[in-house]
Amino acid sequence: MDCIFCSIVAGNASSKVVFSDQVSLGFLDRRPIFPGHTLLIPKEHYETLEDLPSALVGPYFSNAKLLSIAVRKAVEAEGTFVGINNKISQSVQHLHIHIVPRRSKDGLRGFFWPRQKYGGEEEEIRIQEAIKREVSSLGCNIR
Numbered sequence: 001m002d003c004i005f006c007s008i009v010a011g012n013a014s015s016k017v018v019f020s021d022q023v024s025l026g027f028l029d030r031r032p033i034f035p036g037h038t039l040l041i042p043k044e045h046y047e048t049l050e051d052l053p054s055a056l057v058g059p060y061f062s063n064a065k066l067l068s069i070a071v072r073k074a075v076e077a078e079g080t081f082v083g084i085n086n087k088i089s090q091s092v093q094h095l096h097i098h099i100v101p102r103r104s105k106d107g108l109r110g111f112f113w114p115r116q117k118y119g120g121e122e123e124e125i126r127i128q129e130a131i132k133r134e135v136s137s138l139g140c141n142i143r
Contacts, residue, residue, distance in 0.1 A: 005041045005094035019067055023059045026067050026099075033100050033108065036075035040064050040097040047093050048086040064097045077101030081108075 007013035009025055018038055019026030029037040042060055046052045052060065068080045081100040085091075102108065118124040 003045055003092070003094050005092055005096065006045050009041070009043050018070070019063065021059075021063065023056055024063045026063070029098070033098075034075075034077075034102075034106065036071050036077065036101040038067055038071050038099040040067055040099060042095055046095045048090070048095055049084055050086065052095060060097075064099065067099050071099050071101050075101045078103045 004013055008015045008027065015027040015030075017025065017027045019040070022043070024040055024042050026038050026040045029039050040060075040063060042052060042056060064082060068082055071077070072080050079102045081098070081102050083098045083100075084095070100108075118127070
């Protein structure tokens with residue numbers, strides 16, 4: 001497998017590591033949106049969030065929370081943007097969380113695409129019900 005993130009974990013590619021534990025590795029993005037932009041990856045190769053074993057979800061996202069605080073404080077930002085691409089716009093096919101420091105009026109525009117309205121109440125309800133059916137088929141109940 002030719003994965004740059006796996007190479008970083010193995011120590012075969014350089015990176016500016018800011019965090020490491022048994023589950024994940026955090027390092028500075030080579031093409032940051034803003035200084036301090038950090039990527040958090042699982043040390044094992046999982047392509048998307050859907051592929052991440054349930055047992056790792058808690059530890060992985062706890063590390064994302066820790067890094068969102070650390071990045072914000074380290075660069076004296078007002079907040080952070082935390083995001084994941086799954087397949088579409090995923091430049092490296094290895095799960096990674098972007099932790100981007102944010103400030104009011106920092107000029108970040110176009111990061112989110114234009115919002116699209118539902119075709120009406122019926123479409124919104126149809127989609128709501130379809131998602132609820134899928135949630136139920138995955139073994140979860142809606143409270």
